[in-house]
Amino acid sequence: MIHEEKLGHYCGVAGVFSESLTNIPVKLFFPLFSLQHRGQESAGIAYRKEDKTVSYRDLGMVSQVLSKYLDGERMSHCGIGHVRYSTHGGNKLENAQPLLVSCNKGDIALAHNGNLTNTQPLKEELVSAGAIFQTTSDSELILHMISHSRKPTFQEALVESLQKIEGAYSLVLLHDDTMITVRDPWGFRPLYIGKKDGMTVVGSETCALDILQITDYREVEPGEIIITDQYGSRSSFLTPKKRNHCAFELIYFARPDSDVYNINVYHQRKKLGKELAIRDEEFFAQTGKEDTIVVPVPDSGNSAALGYAEQAGLPFELGMTRNHYTGRSFIMPTTAERELVVRMKLHPVRKTIAGKRIILVDDSLVRGTTAKILVKLMKEAGAREVHLRLSSPEIRWPCFFGIDIPTRQELISNTLTPDEIANFIDADSVTFLTIEDLQHSLDSPESYCFACFTGEYPIRVPLKQTERERTLRDTKEHQ
Numbered sequence: 507m508i509h510e511e512k513l514g515h516y517c518g519v520a521g522v523f524s525e526s527l528t529n530i531p532v533k534l535f536f537p538l539f540s541l542q543h544r545g546q547e548s549a550g551i552a553y554r555k556e557d558k559t560v561s562y563r564d565l566g567m568v569s570q571v572l573s574k575y576l577d578g579e580r581m582s583h584c585g586i587g588h589v590r591y592s593t594h595g596g597n598k599l600e601n602a603q604p605l606l607v608s609c610n611k612g613d614i615a616l617a618h619n620g621n622l623t624n625t626q627p628l629k630e631e632l633v634s635a636g637a638i639f640q641t642t643s644d645s646e647l648i649l650h651m652i653s654h655s656r657k658p659t660f661q662e663a664l665v666e667s668l669q670k671i672e673g674a675y676s677l678v679l680l681h682d683d684t685m686i687t688v689r690d691p692w693g694f695r696p697l698y699i700g701k702k703d704g705m706t707v708v709g710s711e712t713c714a715l716d717i718l719q720i721t722d723y724r725e726v727e728p729g730e731i732i733i734t735d736q737y738g739s740r741s742s743f744l745t746p747k748k749r750n751h752c753a754f755e756l757i758y759f760a761r762p763d764s765d766v767y768n769i770n771v772y773h774q775r776k777k778l779g780k781e782l783a784i785r786d787e788e789f790f791a792q793t794g795k796e797d798t799i800v801v802p803v804p805d806s807g808n809s810a811a812l813g814y815a816e817q818a819g820l821p822f823e824l825g826m827t828r829n830h831y832t833g834r835s836f837i838m839p840t841t842a843e844r845e846l847v848v849r850m851k852l853h854p855v856r857k858t859i860a861g862k863r864i865i866l867v868d869d870s871l872v873r874g875t876t877a878k879i880l881v882k883l884m885k886e887a888g889a890r891e892v893h894l895r896l897s898s899p900e901i902r903w904p905c906f907f908g909i910d911i912p913t914r915q916e917l918i919s920n921t922l923t924p925d926e927i928a929n930f931i932d933a934d935s936v937t938f939l940t941i942e943d944l945q946h947s948l949d950s951p952e953s954y955c956f957a958c959f960t961g962e963y964p965i966r967v968p969l970k971q972t973e974r975e976r977t978l979r980d981t982k983e984h985q
């Protein structure tokens with residue numbers, strides 16, 4: 507059995523509208539390939555073929571699913587694409603996107619990144635009015651709402667539906683020969699739009715536009731709806747809300763070369779590493795810096811480790827290499843097998859590690875599985891001490907806006923304090939970035955969501971009673 511156990515990446519969306527006929531599936535392949543890190547469960551495209559919309563989607567990676575589109579000429583004006591990691595509804599073919607329907611408003615294809623938070627009452631209403639849902643994903647709801655709307659036009663029906671839904675949605679839709687780009691009014695997920703040679707391209711992160719050498723791009727504004735057709739692009743806006751950009755995009759999810767929320771991800775991660783090092787000044791004042799090196803957990807810890815090393819004035823060493831052929835981490839039934847999986851992926855460089863005091867930098871702790879094994883590997887390689895530094899605050903709450911975080915009980919920071927974690931994973935010390943340091947590193951911290959760290963959700967969420975209950979850690983803190 508192989509099954510992912512970590513923080514789920516979420517989805518990536520892309521769209522292309524070209525004034526002249528072009529090979530749209532090929533144009534979509536490259537942005538989707540660049541967004542592969544956002545979802546590895548399924549991939550798909552939908553595009554306009556003469557006067558109808560067709561779609562092709564399957565379980566698997568972009569290169570497996572879509573490489574057949576690299577051959578042949580499929581000339582068209584527009585298409586959209588998606589890479590998926592499920593947040594709602596499982597990893598099944600029927601949930602793969604783009605979803606495509608033919609309804610009273612025409613052909614509609616939809617690609618969604620995010621997660622809706624008020625699906626249940628809206629779905630119940632539609633089901634009692636006779637709607638037949640084909641998938642278990644939340645995204646399908648939007649299509650039913652558009653189709654059931656009494657508004658006379660597609661665009662009015664879309665706006666009416668968007669006014670009713672809550673939660674995170676960066677969307678690209680294809681309605682007949684028109685491409686529609688939408689970002690929720692809170693701006694939870696990133697979304698960019700750019701233009702080159704009569705072609706408008708949309709993508710979750712700027713890396714999706716860079717691959718097509720598009721330099722003229724901008725962020726889609728929270729609440730913005732952009733209609734793109736042969737007459738150009740026109741924007742309208744939903745009622746503004748307080749911004750709530752996902753802080754985790756900057757910490758872990760987005761690709762380091764990308765910009766999200768107009769911030770370069772690599773630079774932001776370096777800043778987080780610097781904040782961690784500033785917190786450690788007292789620690790070094792007491793313990794000194796002799797034989798101390800900063801080692802990242804590749805690749806997710808690289809940028810923060812570099813920032814840490816620069817700030818602390820310590821050598822940055824790639825004391826661990828990564829085998830890029832293993833893919834993501836998997837659930838294995840026994841500890842020994844889990845250890846083997848980490849050993850297959852990450853390899854200490856013995857000569858660099860032996861006899862050294864290691865500042866090991868990673869982005870986050872979820873269940874603590876990786877860290878426990880890594881400390882063991884470092885000590886086996888001769889590390890004198892291992893001090894684990896995490897460039898995110900402690901994750902203690904589930905996310906309802908597009909990231910698959912395990913339940914509260916499974917999150918290590920809900921049962922153990924940093925010192926107890928150090929004890930559990932056999933590290934010499936463990937510290938996390940504080941929420942204050944994270945906020946300090948951002949230009950407008952009031953525009954961000956930090957709910958998985960604080961439990962303060964920016965909008966109402968369907969939190970189960972069991973999830974609201976105090977965890978062991980809450981209880982300890984209140985004693």
Ligand SMILES: O=P(O)(O)OC[C@H]1O[C@H](OP(=O)(O)OP(=O)(O)O)[C@H](O)[C@@H]1O
Pocket residue numbers: 511512513758803804805806834835868869870871872873874875876877
């Ligand atoms: O505490 P744990 O439950 O072990 O999870 C934490 C780890 O999970 C993520 O990495 P992951 O191995 O999923 O993939 P990555 O290669 O994208 O960093 C994250 O970057 C941490 O390293």
Ligand SMILES: NC(=O)CC[C@H](N)C(=O)O
Pocket residue numbers: 515516517518590591592593594595601618619620621622643644645908909
């Ligand atoms: N991770 C995502 O953004 C997924 C989009 C949508 N909620 C789905 O589950 O298909």
Ligand code: SF4
Pocket residue numbers: 694751752753754755904905906907908909955956957958959
């Ligand atoms: S809860 Fe966490 S992961 Fe979810 S949107 Fe907010 S910051 Fe991002």
Ligand SMILES: [Mg+2]
Pocket residue numbers: 803804805806807868869
């Ligand atoms: Mg990692």
